[in-house]
Amino acid sequence: MANFAHRLKIKDNINTDYIISGRYKFKIQDEEELAKYIFDDIEKGFHEKIETGDFLVAGENFGCGSSREQAPVALKASGLRAVIARSYARIFYRNSFNVGLCLVECETNYIDDMDELELDLQKNIIRNISKGVNIGIKPISAIMKKFLEKGGVVGYFKEYSGFEDVL
Numbered sequence: 001m002a003n004f005a006h007r008l009k010i011k012d013n014i015n016t017d018y019i020i021s022g023r024y025k026f027k028i029q030d031e032e033e034l035a036k037y038i039f040d041d042i043e044k045g046f047h048e049k050i051e052t053g054d055f056l057v058a059g060e061n062f063g064c065g066s067s068r069e070q071a072p073v074a075l076k077a078s079g080l081r082a083v084i085a086r087s088y089a090r091i092f093y094r095n096s097f098n099v100g101l102c103l104v105e106c107e108t109n110y111i112d113d114m115d116e117l118e119l120d121l122q123k124n125i126i127r128n129i130s131k132g133v134n135i136g137i138k139p140i141s142a143i144m145k146k147f148l149e150k151g152g153v154v155g156y157f158k159e160y161s162g163f164e165d166v167l
Contacts, residue, residue, distance in 0.1 A: 063092025
């Protein structure tokens with residue numbers, strides 16, 4: 001598994017309008033174009049810091065606010081491998097897996113900006129290579145892992161035509 005640095009550690013209660021402002025999410029339909037404006041109200045040009053495979057690290061209640069899927073769609077299109085946070089708003093959590101964006105729940109106090117991280121979903125840990133510590137993560141359910149493997153719910157249904165293999 002490759003190591004990746006995260007680009008920005010953000011605070012608690014980041015709502016979906018901070019992730020992608022309403023002035024963009026209703027005008028821009030192209031996912032890659034939308035991704036150019038993530039966190040634009042917090043830091044202009046933030047998307048330029050992201051390298052494909054990076055992690056975003058946050059605090060509690062990440063993704064609160066709107067139930068629209070543009071926020072997780074834009075984050076996924078930006079090239080992020082996963083968002084790592086202490087907790088997520090319920091609808092954002094579901095929407096993220098629906099579109100194939102990996103969300104990881106764990107204590108984030110042991111991660112600083114630009115730490116090199118390695119995610120192991122099989123062992124349910126994040127290795128902070130920079131600090132030499134392992135951080136336990138909340139296990140992701142089997143069905144959610146399958147959604148991620150197939151790029152989201154639509155990809156899953158195209159391949160399996162339903163939930164029969166996991167029910």
